[in-house]
Amino acid sequence: MFSKILIANRGEIACRIIRTARRMGVRTVAVYSDADARALHVEMADEAVRIGPSPVGESYLVAENIIEAARMRGAEAIHPGYGFLSENPDFVDRVVAAGLTFIGPSAASIRAMGLKDAAKRLMEKAGVPVVPGYHGEAQEIVVLASKAREIGYPVLIKARAGGGGKGMRRVDHPDDFAEALSAARREAKAAFGDDRVLVEKYVEKPRHIEVQVFGDNFGNAVHLFERDCSAQRRHQKVIEEAPAPGMTTEMRQAMTDAAVTAAQTIAYSGAGTIEFIVDASAGLRPDRFWFMEMNTRLQVEHPVTEMITGVDLVEWQLRVAAGEKLPAIQDDIKLDGHAFEARLYAEDPAKGFLPAIGTLHHVRFPETAPPETDMRIETGVRQGDAISPWYDPMIAKLVVHGHDRASALAGLRALLAGTEVAGSTVNTAFLDALAADPEFAAGDVDTDLIGRKQESLTDALAPDAGIVATAVLSAAGVDDRPSADDPWSALAGYAHFHAAQKRISLRSGDQETTASIGFKDGHAVVTLPGGETVSPPDHPRLARWPGHVTVFSGAVSHTFAVPDPLAQAEDASTGTGSLRAPMPGLVKLVRAAKGEAVTKGQPLLVLEAMKMEHVIAAPHDGLIADIADEGAQVTDGAVLVRFSEQA
Secondary structure (H helix, E strand, O other): OOOEEEEOOOHHHHHHHHHHHHHOOOEEEEEEEHHHOOOHHHHHOOEEEEEEOOOHHHOOOOHHHHHHHHHHOOOOEEEOOOOOOOOOHHHHHHHHHOOOEEOOOOHHHHHHHHOHHHHHHHHHHOOOOEOOEEOOOOOOHHHHHHHHHHHOOOEEEEEOOOOOOOOEEEEOOHHHHHHHHHHHHHHHHHHHOOOOEEEEEOOOOEEEEEEEEEEOOOOOEEEEEEEEEEEEEOOEEEEEEEOOOOOOHHHHHHHHHHHHHHHHHOOOOEEEEEEEEEEOEOEOOOOOEEEEEEEOOOOOOHHHHHHHHOOOHHHHHHHHHOOOOOOOOHHHOOOOOEEEEEEEEOEEHHHOOEEOOEEOOEEEOOOOOOOOEEEEEEEOOOOOOEEOOOOOOEEEEEEEEEOOHHHHHHHHHHHHHOOEEEOOOOOHHHHHHHHHOHHHHOOOOOOOHHHHHHHHHOOOOOOOHHHHHHHHHHHHOOOOOOOOOOHHHHOOOOEOOEOOOEEEEEEEOOEEEEEEEEEEOOEEEEEOOOOOEEOOOOOOEEEEEOOEEEEEEOOEEEEEEOOOHHHHHHHHHHOOEEEEOOOOEEEEEEOOOOOOEEOOOOEEEEEEEOOEEEEEEOOOOEEEEEEOOOOOEEOOOOEEEEEEEEO
């Protein structure tokens, strides 16, 4: 076994690899960019090496820096995690040439599966079922359009390189083919540097089911059952589960046999995933699944497989890479219960799942598993860490295992309800809405489910009166039961000879609420606009953070901005004001300067958000006291422009 390995990755996957390595007595070397200098994976590793600035192209994708770090610190092997260089065969060659071991498959195996069209031709020869389509070299539009007619509409145009839904277009009619092809090519070229495509039959009720495979360097290969990853938005997985709901014995046998055959065809060594597209229009049938692609690495969703098999896949990776045989044969691997994984992201589902950035001022997960379940929290962040614009905005993977699907799903919802994050917009409520959806709960899931129901699944609920009252009291710093004998002493500004009231203003989105606070029978009460008097809940769940209060209700959270009364008073007396970002984004262009006199309607800067450019104009004449820097990443509500005076 290795004595020391370097982990060429970051975040939750680096932390997860470190935990297994530590249990096995293997020392770890972390690598980090400037943005990750104080990251959790850096703290957890035995050693850490800086490999460059924050952009991935200058740090985590620079092979020579990573290899040099491994050699400098005496590591014997490099674990790539997933993403970054994990499926780059040239990186594998360079690692081996440097006298190090790559903890993963050979460069030849990665190359064999690297291009979708070549991989499908290879699988077809091996007898693995492949989606009907055209995977040839010809790229002329006349050829591709002709093949689409032969296949029969609807068809799917797919980039032959890369993944993640980029360079992919569904076409329902021949008249739309040319335009869709042009769009797919442009997107593929921008994302992967390769605009070549393939054309396949579009499956009407598609399910995404994948099989975890594992091979060693002695010709052995096994499967560890399947995972269902059909709950997707824009081809990105949201909630994964194992095993697949509705799976039959015959279907499982056919799929796992095909997956093992695929792995053996390329002499695969290490952890890999064979992804299949399944036509579920008539249930799960052995003649209705087709090879889609192979991921030649560990997957984000691997914990659900570990939960149902009891296997530590990272341990197996280390053992196989160190020259050992697979720790188990196929008959030793048993399926036990059901598991779910939900991906908790810093993103705003109501705004098209726009990634969010910000400081995680409050992070809390349940300390004990829900009844009749086991749980895992896979995370690479802590309270106080920042979600930066440089990397994937994942906060955690919430993993739950139960004795059956119903208990596991109930456990997942309980885990979501007990999760608290404040400081950045998160998708917890969306995940809970999806888990509660009747079709999802029944296991009737296909890859279009979220798209069909996106509006209802992402609908932001307005805070009720009790939540507003809780936020008002928290913002005022008033406890429900003051410690003093005189409850009115808890209210700043109270006078014995006149009825001074504490008034608090809060902003939630575009809605501003001003309420007053008093006490009745020793308890705080809040009077809302319109005269409604509300007593807040006895045990509210909330987080106070600079300028804000977040109140949690189940899996839903409501964040309120607390205006600074001193700043408001200053603005009122001097005529100053500010412009705030309507959403998180990038300051793409600045058209004014500090000290410049501007007129009402004059463009001041351009904010890029949600893949669109938004012009921020002056609301009035005035003199600019300060303006955001070009290239700055800003959060929702961040001040973009301050004025020193109005004309």
